[in-house]
Amino acid sequence: MMKFLYLDDSGNSGLNLDDAEQPLFILGGVVIDTEEWQKINEEIENIKAKYKIQDEIHAIEITNSKGIFKEWSLEKKNNLIKELLNIIVEYKLKIIFFKVIKKNYKAYFETHFTQAQNKMLKIPPYILAYSYVLQIYEQSLNDDESNGIVISDEQDSDILADNTLKILRVIDEPDIKIKKIIEKNFFINSKESNLIQLADICVYHIKRYYEMEVKENISAKSKENREMFFKIIENNVYNLKLDPTQHKILGFLMNDF
Incomplete structure (x- = not known):
């Protein structure tokens, strides 16, 4: 059996690690069996038709009432999000993600490298998160005795080059042994992919949930909303315990500075 990991990110500010509005970066996605791909795609198409959506769906546009969602009521927007997230629950799709608290990421580089070295390195959180997503996905595939492919939005192709993983050796990350993932850099246009x-x-919505731990001035109503959506998919998250003794940077990412 073959599986696809459809990958996207949230909270991406590149090398700007001081944006108070985006203190957290998340890279992750959903794992889909090739046998169920068509059915899931049709489910999303049906939801789009129900809500008369012809264009690409962007979560941030729904939340901020942009584009076609400008005149939508809160109830209508919430119902759309719930229906989409419930597809993940209905098909028992695994969710794989890795989160980077940007202030911790910055602290690691400031502690281990000189200012001149940091200017040369220029490693965005995406690169590190990508390496961990691969490791988590690899273990998931081992559990399922499957092979897999990673499919990303083509706009990320300039971030992920074939030599990406070599860069990580500079920050003492161990070599990543990948056997089950047969294609790591397959890119498609998100406008053409419901998945x-x-x-x-x-x-x-994973980012919005974990953001509550690191972002100030979030209203009680917003927190309630964030928790509501995360609870829908919480049990679908695939958890892999990573060993900080094998990955020095994890000690920084897990601490509160």
Whole structure:
């Protein structure tokens, strides 16, 4: 059996690690069996038709009432998000993600490298998160005795080059042994992929949930909303315990500075 990991990110500010509005970066997505791909795609198409959506769905546009969602009521927007997230529950799709608290990421580089070295390295959180997503996905495939492919939005192709993983050796990351993932850099246009759009919805709301731990001035109503959406998909998250003794940077990412 072959599986696809549809991958997207949320909270990406590149090398700007001081954006108070985006203190957290998440990279992740949903794992889909090739046998169920068509059915899931049709489910999303049906939801789009129900809500008369012809364009690409962006989670942030729903939340901020942009584009076609400008005149939508809160109830209507919430119902759309719930229906999309419930596809993940209905088909028992695994969710894989890795989160980077940007202030911790910055602290690691400031502690281990000089200012001149940091200017040369320029490693965005995406690169590190990508390496961990691969490791988590690899273990998931081992559990399922499957092979897999990673499918990303083509706009990320300039971030992920084939030599990406070599860069990580500079920051003492061990070599990543990948056997089950047969294609790591397959890119498609998110406008043409309902599954990338589903990943976008999923990852965005994971980010909104964990953001509550590191972002100030979030209203009680917003917290309630964030928790509501995360609880829908919480049991679908695939958890892999990573060993900080094998990955020095994890000690920094897990601490509160």
